[in-house]
Amino acid sequence: MSGQLVREGYAGTGPGSITPDGCAVELYARMSVGSEPEVIGSALRPGASVLELGCGAGRVTHPLVGLGFDVTAVDESAQMLERVSGARTVRSPIETLDLGEERFDAVVLGSFLVHVGDHRVREGLLGTCRRYVKDAGVVLIQREGAGYHSDLPREREDRAAGCTIRIVSAVPVGDGVDEVRAEYVFEDARWTQTFRSRELSVEQFEAYLAEAGLVIDRYLTPDGLWVLASPEQL
Incomplete structure (x- = not known):
């Protein structure tokens, strides 16, 4: 783990380096991308400047x-x-990112x-946005999505990567926060990740965005997983 301190409630196991939030570098380099690039790309003009926060190993970066x-x-x-290749990279926690006066189309x-x-x-994440x-x-x-914390255990196949992804449990740890445990099983390797997640109703989610000065324009996908917001104009 290269001397990095894992955050409380976050952990990971498996081959290779594990980041402070429990993500395994080799795992995220293996995972395939879904519809994210198409969803993002459909909302932007050609050649737009994009600030991708929490890019990981470039699963979405490279298609963008x-x-x-x-x-x-x-x-x-x-x-x-x-x-990550083909993109400018910046090493920083999202909430303390300092890019001076730079601004992005998205x-x-x-x-x-x-x-x-x-x-x-x-608040820091949305403030950076x-x-x-x-x-x-x-x-x-x-x-x-709906049922993320209650429809458990569940699993899905990432056939392109050759991986079974299981969300094993979501155990309450207080103040509306669950400790979620996930497993990623390949033929030649297995990783686990534990992280903390707060279930947010649509009303709570939209209220947090409003507090950050962001106004929801529309939900981009029928399942409501991707949201397009714009800065509030004062």
Whole structure:
């Protein structure tokens, strides 16, 4: 783990480096991408500048670059960023990101990060989204679907990667926060990840965005997982 301190409630096991939030670098380098690039790309003009927050090993970054977007990819893990190519990379926690006066056509906060258990961290995440989006730009946020914390255990197959993904449990740890345990099983390797997640109703989710100065324009997918917001105009 290269001397990095794992955050309370976050852990990971399996081959290779594990980041402070329990993500395994090799695992995320193996995982295939789903519809995320198409969903994001459909909301942007060609060649738009994109700030991707929490890029990991570039699972979404690389397709966005391939679609012609000018991507700045942010992650706090140097090992993750070593796997990213074709994009400008910045190593930083999202909530303390300092890019000076730069602004982007689009800011992307994926991977259900908005559901982080700590309210102060969520305020920081959304504050970063608001700070770095242009006045005429957009913020794209991925949120959890219905039953994410209650329809357990469940699993799905990532056939492209050759992996079975299981969400094993979501155990309450207080103040509306669950400790979620996930497993990723390949023929030649197995990883686990434990992280903390706060279930948010649509009303709570929209209220947090409003507090950050973001106004929801529309939900981009029928399941409501991807949301398009814009900065509130004062």
